[in-house]
Amino acid sequence: MQQIIYFLRKYRYFLLFTILELIALLFTIQSHSFHKSKFVNSATSITGGVYTQMSNINDFFTLKQENRLLSEENNRLKNKLSQYLQEDSKSMVIDSFYVQSKYNYTAAKIIKNDFRKINNFITINKGSSSGLKSDMGVVNTKGIIGIVKNLSDEYATVLSILNSYSKLNVKLKNSNYFGTLTWDGNDYNTVQLIDIPRQANLSVGDTIITGGRSAIFPEGIRVGVIQDFQFEGTKFNEINIRLFNDMSALGYVQIIENIERKQQQLLEEQTTNE
């Protein structure tokens, strides 16, 4: 007993060091697993508060650009609307009572945007009090951004597509070949497309959109265009995608809620269990 106490006294700093280091490693390993929600995240009220103050100041300098983006978006939507109105006058009137949208959109603002690391996260200023939940899709007017991960009442963190653990279902716009979107951590304007079958006909400049298989994103949200690709034997080696979004200059985003998601997941689970 005397020996043990002596031992503990002699190595007490080393023991403390080891214990704390193990805790830190535990958090690190937890952060590297994609499916677990993390304890250490910037959605807390203190970190969120600091980032809100910072973005309030930054906002002032990006007003001009933000204005331009909004007017472009306005323009695009107005064009679409006039198309619909023309079609509508010819066709039948649709009873809007029975047409319910499958997706709900919530607007939020990015208060912290990382894009230089290997595993990037984005912090936004809406949380569970605004009806957000984990695994909702995040987009902006130009295209896809990421998936909601951790939430507090007022803030949420978003797993950016610039994260080595981000894997999204996408497809080619002109043919129905599906693939997976990943990121190799090098350039924040290019992401990689894998798992495309060899028989797919690719050419530089083809548009990539979301696949709609995942129940997170609706089908057809724009992602980017093919920049270059290489063959390796019988499969595509690596297809580089140039993103429509400039991931270094993001402002306002929309969070997509899939209303029928539970239903879809339940059905998929039942089918696989049988």
Add this chain to the structure above:
Amino acid sequence: MNNKLFKILFQFIGFILLQVIVFDNIHLFGYVNPYIYIAWVLLYPLKSERGLFLFLSFLLGLCIDFFSNSGGINAASLLFIAYIRFPLLTSLLRKADLDFLLFHVSNMPFIKLLSYISILVLSHHIVLFSLEYFSFSNIGIILKHTFLSGIFTIVLLVISIQLFSPRK
């Protein structure tokens, strides 16, 4: 004693805010960021309870991790250099220097100060980037980032310690 503790806590919060608000947004050449919150460990008083020092270093790293969504990588690396600081100082300096009550890091000879800072900064960075990339296949990138960010941090720390330390 109270005054000393207050100063330490003030520096604690100050370095977190400085790192998060200013130095996380520098991105020299696209990815080189200085990690100046390390200075808190470098400047921590020598004559103090070592257990508390280790625990506070862990806490400081964890706070930075909360801000940057990085799991526990800053906590692990800062705790590591907090642990090796004392053995490093005893090997760099003579015993008489360390026993001196009013000893301050800025009173060290320049060469020794430089090696003290460089060794701690580089070991911090290599632990940090190894944990961030978390794979052996990225060893080239880890070393590159350690080296480039390390030089930037060392230069900033040497300059600021020379500028802001009390002179007698």
